[in-house]
Amino acid sequence: xxxxxxxxxxxxxxxxxxNQQLLGLSEAATSSARQPIFxxxxxxxxxxxxxxxxxxxxxxxxxxxxxxxxxxxxxxxxLESDGRLVDLLLExxxxxxxxxxxxxxxxxxxxxxTHLKRLQGWTQPTPEPPVATSGGSLLEIPELVGRHLQSExxxxxxxxxxxxxxxxxxxxxxxxxxxxxxVNVNLAREVLLAxxxxxxxxxxxxxxxxxxxxxMLHKTPDPPESLAGLEWLRLNEQPATPAQDPGEEPxxxxxxxxxxxxxxxxxxxxxxxxxxxxxxGDLVVSRWRLQNALExxxxxxRQGAPIRDSAMRIERQLRDLRQAxxxxxxxxxxxxxxxxxxxxxxxxxxxxxQVRLVMEGEDTQVDKVLVERLLDPLLHLVRNxxxxxxxxxxxREQAGKEPVGRLRLAAVPQGDSIRIEVEDDGRGLDxxxxxxxxxxxxxxxxxxxxxxxxxxxxxxxLQAAKDAGRGVGMDVVRKAVAEMGxxxxxxxxxxQGCKFWMRLPLxxxxxxxFLISLAGERYAVARDAVTEVMEVLADQIHHHPGGELLNxxxxxxxxxxxxxxxxxxxxxxxxxxPHALVYASGEHRVALVVDRVVGLREVVVRPMADPLLSRPWxxxxxxxxxxxxxxxxxxxxxxxxxxxx
Amino acid sequence: xxxxSAYVVCRIAETSYAIDAADVQQLEMVDTVTRVPGxxxxxxxxxxxxxxxxxxxxxxxxxxLERIAYDYSSRLVIVKVEQRVVALAVDSASEFSLFxxxxxxxxxxxxxxxxxxxxxxxxxxxxxxxxxxxxxLESDSQHRGDE
Amino acid sequence: xxxxxxxxxxxxxxxxxxxxxxxxxxxFGEAANGLEAIEQLALQHYxxxxxxxxxxxxxxxxxxxxxxxxxxxxxxxxxxxxxxxxEDTRRTVLEAxxxxxxxxxxxxxxxxxxxxxxxxxxxx
Numbered sequence: 001x002x003x004x005x006x007x008x009x010x011x012x013x014x015x016x017x018x019n020q021q022l023l024g025l026s027e028a029a030t031s032s033a034r035q036p037i038f039x040x041x042x043x044x045x046x047x048x049x050x051x052x053x054x055x056x057x058x059x060x061x062x063x064x065x066x067x068x069x070x071x072x073x074x075x076x077x078x079l080e081s082d083g084r085l086v087d088l089l090l091e092x093x094x095x096x097x098x099x100x101x102x103x104x105x106x107x108x109x110x111x112x113x114t115h116l117k118r119l120q121g122w123t124q125p126t127p128e129p130p131v132a133t134s135g136g137s138l139l140e141i142p143e144l145v146g147r148h149l150q151s152e153x154x155x156x157x158x159x160x161x162x163x164x165x166x167x168x169x170x171x172x173x174x175x176x177x178x179x180x181x182x183v184n185v186n187l188a189r190e191v192l193l194a195x196x197x198x199x200x201x202x203x204x205x206x207x208x209x210x211x212x213x214x215x216m217l218h219k220t221p222d223p224p225e226s227l228a229g230l231e232w233l234r235l236n237e238q239p240a241t242p243a244q245d246p247g248e249e250p251x252x253x254x255x256x257x258x259x260x261x262x263x264x265x266x267x268x269x270x271x272x273x274x275x276x277x278x279x280x281g282d283l284v285v286s287r288w289r290l291q292n293a294l295e296x297x298x299x300x301x302r303q304g305a306p307i308r309d310s311a312m313r314i315e316r317q318l319r320d321l322r323q324a325x326x327x328x329x330x331x332x333x334x335x336x337x338x339x340x341x342x343x344x345x346x347x348x349x350x351x352x353x354q355v356r357l358v359m360e361g362e363d364t365q366v367d368k369v370l371v372e373r374l375l376d377p378l379l380h381l382v383r384n385x386x387x388x389x390x391x392x393x394x395x396r397e398q399a400g401k402e403p404v405g406r407l408r409l410a411a412v413p414q415g416d417s418i419r420i421e422v423e424d425d426g427r428g429l430d431x432x433x434x435x436x437x438x439x440x441x442x443x444x445x446x447x448x449x450x451x452x453x454x455x456x457x458x459x460x461x462l463q464a465a466k467d468a469g470r471g472v473g474m475d476v477v478r479k480a481v482a483e484m485g486x487x488x489x490x491x492x493x494x495x496q497g498c499k500f501w502m503r504l505p506l507x508x509x510x511x512x513x514f515l516i517s518l519a520g521e522r523y524a525v526a527r528d529a530v531t532e533v534m535e536v537l538a539d540q541i542h543h544h545p546g547g548e549l550l551n552x553x554x555x556x557x558x559x560x561x562x563x564x565x566x567x568x569x570x571x572x573x574x575x576x577x578p579h580a581l582v583y584a585s586g587e588h589r590v591a592l593v594v595d596r597v598v599g600l601r602e603v604v605v606r607p608m609a610d611p612l613l614s615r616p617w618x619x620x621x622x623x624x625x626x627x628x629x630x631x632x633x634x635x636x637x638x639x640x641x642x643x644x645x
Numbered sequence: 646x647x648x649x650s651a652y653v654v655c656r657i658a659e660t661s662y663a664i665d666a667a668d669v670q671q672l673e674m675v676d677t678v679t680r681v682p683g684x685x686x687x688x689x690x691x692x693x694x695x696x697x698x699x700x701x702x703x704x705x706x707x708x709x710l711e712r713i714a715y716d717y718s719s720r721l722v723i724v725k726v727e728q729r730v731v732a733l734a735v736d737s738a739s740e741f742s743l744f745x746x747x748x749x750x751x752x753x754x755x756x757x758x759x760x761x762x763x764x765x766x767x768x769x770x771x772x773x774x775x776x777x778x779x780x781x782l783e784s785d786s787q788h789r790g791d792e
Numbered sequence: 793x794x795x796x797x798x799x800x801x802x803x804x805x806x807x808x809x810x811x812x813x814x815x816x817x818x819x820f821g822e823a824a825n826g827l828e829a830i831e832q833l834a835l836q837h838y839x840x841x842x843x844x845x846x847x848x849x850x851x852x853x854x855x856x857x858x859x860x861x862x863x864x865x866x867x868x869x870x871x872x873x874x875x876x877x878x879e880d881t882r883r884t885v886l887e888a889x890x891x892x893x894x895x896x897x898x899x900x901x902x903x904x905x906x907x908x909x910x911x912x913x914x915x916x
Contacts, residue, residue: 174835185830186828189827208863208864210831609698610700612688612782621679621691
């Protein structure tokens with residue numbers, strides 16, 4: 001949260017000003033005295049709205065927006081600017097203050113929606129309508145009972161009344177005598193359920209005794225029969241017609257209908273989409289179980305054909321469903337790119353450089369989760385570029401460059417991934433300086449330099465970092481990129497500039513993977529880099545002092561054994577003719593021997609976030625259909641580094 | 646909360662340990678723990694809980710004891726500490742208990758060397774060692790030689 | 793003689809709890825849902841309630857809150873039983889006034905010991 005303090009400070013100032021102005025408003029006697037106050041207020045709300053928008057505090061943005069609307073109407077004389085309006089806005093200001101200070105936790109405040117409704121529905125000053133209680137004369141519920149009802153109960157009651165049903169309240173008081181005859185609360189409940197819908201059963205406890213109140217919706221207007229031992233009251237007026245005259249609808253219900261514009265969008269919490277995604281993932285797993293069961297069932301070709309067809313159809317439909325949910329989670333990158341101009345402006349000022357910011361591809365849609373996780377690493381890279389990459393205007397002129405530097409942020413879709421670039425036209429990397437501050441050799445190229453820059457220790461050596469030109473926070477950036485399942489890269493041209501790039505997968509969750517078994521355990525390996533799967537016979541392997549080689553297509557491949565790489569021995573012996581995966585990275589190929597390749601399936605990737613589990617060769621874990629888990633291996637890392645921690 | 650403090654009491658070998666209930670997210674029986682190759686001593690593996698992959702730390706190992714096989718009384722005490730969710734494997738775990746305000750005492754001299762002890766609770770018939778979960782989890786990252 | 797109210801929607805579970813607690817030689821009352829439990833509490837005096845959390849219609853939490861609303865039961869020892877202990881539920885349960893919390897499957901000895909403590913019996 002980079003600018004939290006600045007935001008809070010400025011927001012507090014604005015709110016203080018707003019409060020003062022509002023008080024002034026209530027004292028102002030004439031319309032002309034009020035005008036400058038309105039201007040001041042509108043300016044303040046507008047600024048606050050913009051800031052809140054930058055910090056993504058949507059409720060505050062909404063409140064400011066609607067308050068502005070009200071103030072404008074008041075300014076034009078369409079509304080009474082009286083004490084009630086001022087009170088309403090003062091209350092809003094208090095709410096805004098809480099929202100601003102609750103920012104780190106982003107606590108949801110239920111009062112916000114209440115307040116927003118009141119701002120919306122404020123046309124004439126009216127006595128305060130209770131939002132979630134009975135509406136006017138249509139329904140009266142004793143407070144003792146009413147206070148136990150939840151908002152969904154009220155909605156059901158509203159709906160029931162609109163449909164012309166009767167709201168009834170039944171009381172049952174238990175006693176030992178009745179209990180002895182089998183008349184207890186269960187029976188009372190059953191009897192009532194036969195006469196209508198039970199909205200809620202409320203125990204009313206007084207001292208040491210209890211009376212149960214049952215709030216009911218009945219279809220018939222007459223008192224339900226067979227209510228021996230139960231007291232029953234009708235709570236609502238018998239309606240003449242089921243339909244309500246819109247003009248007489250109590251305000252709390254009208255609010256819902258009238259004022260909210262019908263829009264084409266639905267706000268969905270990302271959490272709900274996550275749930276759906278999880279369900280889709282579970283469906284994927286279930287489909288595999290189905291497939292497995294089918295294969296093991298020994299059903300013959302002809303009988304099995306329709307089942308197989310259905311399974312395939314389900315697979316296609318699941319793919320479509322997965323895509324649809326993924327699309328629903330997509331938001332444009334501008335949500336995070338949009339915060340850069342402000343950051344750049346501040347950072348440029350403090351690092352004494354002039355910069356022109358160029359952004360490309362902000363309309364690219366990415367998963368919402370990506371957008372959230374990108375903010376920090378992008379800010380780090382931007383800060384680095386401005387603090388270390390770009391020279392001061394004087395230096396630039398001396399080097400024959402334009403005094404104003406150029407910072408380019410670009411998003412380039414590449415099939416299943418997206419490539420995000422942060423490019424500056426500054427000094428470029430000083431490889432020697434980097435090598436020096438790392439206390440070792442000069443890195444041969446940008447990739448090696450990047451390795452050094454991303455070492456955890458490097459970032460703490462600020463002085464060295466200044467000399468070397470980069471460094472603060474690079475390990476954080478790499479970690480963040482890795483957690484997004486992506487890759488961080490670097491290109492540098494001394495004297496001309498530097499380009500950091502990230503390649504990030506667009507869809508994070510489901511990956512086509514080979515399922516392998518090794519020493520009794522199962523692992524998953526992404527299908528991407530595997531070019532071939534084969535069985536290995538003993539006579540195809542050649543032993544050399546440097547390692548093993550595998551005969552392959554007239555040539556030879558270096559052979560690695562996963563058992564060795566992982567250091568597992570396990571209870572299960574290595575098979576005589578194990579399977580191998582051919583892993584390709586750029587031009588290099590390696591044959592990786594496992595015990596068996598068990599299958600190919602879509603695997604739902606569950607991240608392993610805890611530090612205890614952080615290993616470069618582990619890409620997460622997944623649940624297999626049968627309830628067990630398989631670790632997901634990053635072949636690239638394993639092949640290059642093994643499992644050393 | 647009232648002045649009473651709530652703890653989850655668990656047993657390892659013959660000793661009872663208490664963990665602040667505020668740190669405990671849930672208790673689970675041990676189902677399948679997936680082993681992680683190349684692990685250091687105390688990491689038993691991982692389990693999958695509520696959509697999350699959670700590391701399983703053997704409290705036995707952390708306390709310097711030998712591992713034993715899981716059985717029906719073994720439990721995973723799922724603790725949540727500053728965004729981290731970790732499962733502690735214990736021999737058995739009993740219910741949440743409320744102890745009165747006077748029950749907690751700082752550790753006696755003899756036990757001062759155990760860095761993960763935050764105190765003791767003395768009852769009529771036994772002494773319960775109160776664990777500092779943050780220390781338990783922290784020192785493990787340090788063991789790994791991380792940042 | 794002490795009276796123990798066993799609240800659980802599963803008849804088998806109620807049976808097992810009663811069996812585990814039989815050494816107490818108490819009178820046992822039973823309730824299969826929240827409303828019944830609240831009713832039972834009014835019809836007769838109880839010294840201890842064993843309460844399952846996950847019941848249909850009325851959650852165990854609500855039952856605790858209603859129970860504490862009775863003058864006579866503000867201090868009633870309540871031992872809550874459930875298959876899992878979820879974070880929010882657990883904290884709320886203790887704050888709502890439960891005294892102890894046991895997970896299912898429970899060990900008979902454990903339950904008995906806890907019940908004894910809550911009833912103020914001398915330790916065995």
